Amino acid sequence: MRASRLPGSLACFLALALTAAGCGLSGGSDEGEATAGGCKVDKANVGSGALSGDVKGDITFQTTNLKKDFGDYFNGVIAAFEKEHPGTQVKWIDDPGDATFTQRLVADAQGCTLPDVVNINVNTAIALTKNGYLLNLDQKAPDAGKPFTAAMWKSSTYAEADGTKVHSVLPWYSGGIVQTFNTDLLKEAGLDPAKPPTTVLGLFDDAEKIAKASDGKYFAFLANPQHRIPADWQQMDIKVLSEDGKKFTFADDPKTVQWVEGMTRLYKAGAMPKDSLSSTQDPANVYGQGKLAYGPTNPNFLRFIQQNNPTVYEKTGVAPFTLDALGHTVGAPQYIGVASTSKNAVTALAFARFLTNAENQLAWAKDPNVVIFPSTTASLDDPFFQSVKGTDPFAEARKIVASDRKTATADEIALTPGELNAIVAQIQLAMQGKKSAQDALDEAQAKANKLIEQAG
Template sequence: MRARRLTGSLSCLVVLTLTAAGCGLSGGSDDSGGATAGGCSVDKGNVGSGKLTGDVKGTITFQTTNLKKDFGDFFNGVIADFQKAHPGTKVKWIDDPGDNTFTSRTVADAQACTMADVINVNAPTATALTKAGYLLDIGTKDPDSSKPFVPSFWKTATFADASGKSIHTTLPWYTGGVLLTYNKDLLAKADIDPAKPPTSIFGLFADYEKIAKASDGKYFATMANPIWRIPADFDQMGIKVLSTDGKSAVFGDDPRTTQWVEWMAKLYKEGAMPKDSLSSSNDPSTLYSQGKVAYGSTNPSFVRFVKQNSPSVYAKTAVGQQPYDALGVASAGAPQYISVAATSKHAATALSFAEFLTNAENQTAWCKDPAVVIFPTTTESLNDPFFQNVTGTDPFSQARKLVADQLKTASTNQTNLSPAVQNAIVSQVQLAMQGKKSAADAVKDAQEKSNELLKQGS
């Protein structure tokens, strides 16, 4: 089962980009000042083509997303180290709960000229804020800012401004990974060699079918709800989901989409998936821990969950390479990002702190925290012995090393769908899985409904 890689909420993105689209940076293109973002004034040094200058001093605000409770000591330490290295600076830490109103509240803060100087954002929020002109063009203001990061992660830190030009308004921060987690005993009963994981999504589906035939209803291959797999499977298979401009759905034009739905319907009918999981939001944690599902979540943190909650099943667990399929490389999805407000009155300090927070030393240190299972986005961090010199043969140790190796060359491209569009596709696939319409009709109707929603949003 492929886990959804979207972080945060997309629900407000269309509306927000519409309401903010007319608020892009105006003025200041000749570095002469007079720039604004919405109704907020912007210091002349924060815009234009020149490198950002100024003293690293003054008070800035730093906003994270739901991190203070578990990682207060770590981030207070990072802040203290920065302030010690730069006398005359002060960093005030704000921790947002990160609920499904995050994007709307953040854009509202930006429009009110109260957004934090340094802010943790996800891809949807970065998209809205960049288009509205509220984020500093870090790639221009510090041409060396890309150097620490894995190239693919730096590439995904690019978003379109109001004119459609792609600019680097974020620094990649932390990410997850994707791998196969499976119960070796259940695979063996279906005559599947755990040492030879499938190389394609359809190959994985074929293994699901073997499990369905061998299990006689006593256990299952995976969960049924297609929301966990859309659009992740399509991205991995190289199926284009949206047009280049993002204004129309095109996934139905690829015949493999219909084949994918046919497979899902067949697997559901044959008992590869629990019947009551078709519309359930439950991931496989409980059933996998009970030994009733052969494949677990693709998130590395899931392996630690099994280790802590079901030692007997953990002893039967192994991890393997996710199917590369047509994409040809592993997938990582978009990471979490750190951005600097274009409206910051102490932009030099804010940018300095953002780069300090995301440097290799601090990324590595946080990833070593036993309370978290995350991965860094800097090349140096991924080469750290913590990831590379793994001596343990247990599944969790192997998962950590496997993902760290993958991330050096992984694809971070993902299709961002609004919940409305995603649900429109999912609901049609569910109908096909229930036998209420053909796969071809489900794909056709899903694309039509998606286009209706995209048209409304445009």
């Protein structure tokens, strides 16, 4: 499975960088050693057979840009684990998550120094699993999936080098996906905020009405296709990739042409700011200025608007996302992986499971400074999620997300930055009227498939 469509991934380049390594797993020698990702490891870390042994000794745990705001929480979890398992010590590293994060993680993995327990996103999980750097939990911890919702556990699988899909990560927290909109602007355009669109093309129809009514004073959403690819295509049930994930197929579906033609029509009609076609500006900021009818889909964005643009926040409506055929997805899932190169895999696995258990996930989700949703069934059964109070936009968003969380999956497509850029560049040409939709898609698919071939 290739997964995650939402922006904000911290290590998108990993998929390209690591596939070049061509590493995998191999059996052990008589001396009790084996290899994982080209690194010498203990035989117990690879192959069949559950991990067993005493939970003791030192491990390293890495998160990404969490220490500043959640130091007390993580220090508490670490202290509780060390108390429960005397003789253990967890060293917490918090990577800043800056522009060089990917290069550092690649260097760690290829240098056989990946942290014992590491917080990773979808793109990183894909690359590390393929190259043998994460424990195969189906073999090393067969009961690992019990705490998690069935849908989340089932969908959180990634392919090893031979294409076999395995559970190599423990689901952790995720954001939500909702539809947000400026109710005043919708009314001004003759739209009913109580009847938001339920499909992608329905959203396009409403956007066209906004363009006609706004006269350039405000817009439906930003033009850059990178904000909508491949999310819209998945929602429209477009087959983005072949079954084995080795070839792009989106240009072969007439619905994709329909989507590009719709984006082109909206851009020409003025439903999007002309200067936003290739801009990297943040939609949250533009929405906060009262210039966009539709806002970002992450509920956390609502807190940003509440704090920085309270007037716009009061006008903001929230509704279920336009999921079409995609169904409910969790939105930017975060995982905990255990390095197959760990010299203390038993303790690392024990800590990973402790960190992601229902009690600890719920405790963090209740922190008023964070907007996250847990992955365990017991956490979601708590009244905190089952009896959400309030009628303001933020409370409404939490209600919507919490209502589908038990059936939400992680079935989302991931594109490497190179693939995304290649596709977006062609669609931008179509939106400018420089290419037909089909020609743009054919070229985009050819360029993206070439990148897959180069990555091996």
